[in-house]
Amino acid sequence: MSKKVTFTLAPEIVGDATEALLLGDFNNWDINDGIGLKVQKDGSLKATVTLEPGKTYQYRYFLNDGRWVNDANADYYIFDHTYHVDNCVISVPDAEEPASIKADAAAPAKKAAKTEKAAKPKPAAKTKESTPAKDDLTKIEGVGKKIAELLVAENIVTFKDLSKTTAKKLTAILEAAGSKFKVHNPTTWPQQAKLAAAGKWDELKALQAELKGGK
Incomplete structure (x- = not known):
């Protein structure tokens, strides 16, 4: 039935x-x-x-x-x-x-x-x-609310998930989401996420101070 x-x-x-x-x-x-x-x-x-x-x-x-x-x-x-x-x-x-x-x-x-x-x-x-609890991915420089939603939709929900995702895959996710997301450069996101996952907030803050829009 x-x-x-x-x-x-x-x-x-x-x-x-x-x-x-x-x-x-x-x-x-x-x-x-x-x-x-x-x-x-x-x-x-x-x-x-x-x-x-x-x-x-x-x-x-x-x-x-x-x-x-x-x-x-x-x-x-x-x-x-x-x-x-x-x-x-x-x-x-x-x-x-x-x-x-x-x-x-x-x-x-x-x-x-x-x-x-x-x-x-x-x-x-x-x-x-x-499934681990979700992290606030917007703490990563260059990741806004909309981009965070795109990442969650691809099962990238924690800092650890993001740290293990290649820049190539992140770029593909942004390109698939439309032209307005193509301008973002995710190259440093895994590096930032690795620091966040390890709780190294001071090092993350220092790194982000050198970045502009995540670049």
Whole structure:
């Protein structure tokens, strides 16, 4: 028996985008069969999809501003070695009540995670419980609120995450977000983030005093 699952993408991840497509295993990642999300009054985007209970699906969102973004509260994430990105994962439970994936939800889907573990554990899976708390990425010189949202959408949520991200990947994220972000130079962001992650705030302050816009 099929089950209706609601996918909700929070306003802070949507950003300036006005439309999005939900792509995943359930539509063979075919953009021509992408599931359109409807704009809600609070600025979020939402779509309801009929899926088969007891199965696990990988998925992501493609926004009309050119960004691929993830669900911040997926059951967990799996690294795709072909495209070098983390895919969201949802395990549809067998229970009667409707499942729901919301990017702005606070509680993890514990029952869904247990279903996946019992069925077939996936390698390189990142469980919700192991996800570290978010850091204030705007403390990095050159990273504003909008850019921080772009980084979070790519699962770069802590100083440690940012310190391990290459300047090349950061540049690609900015370019994919549109022309207004291309002017930013992320070269020093990993270096700054490494100091922040280590709690070396005085050294970070000294470094930032030499920078202008993160350069």
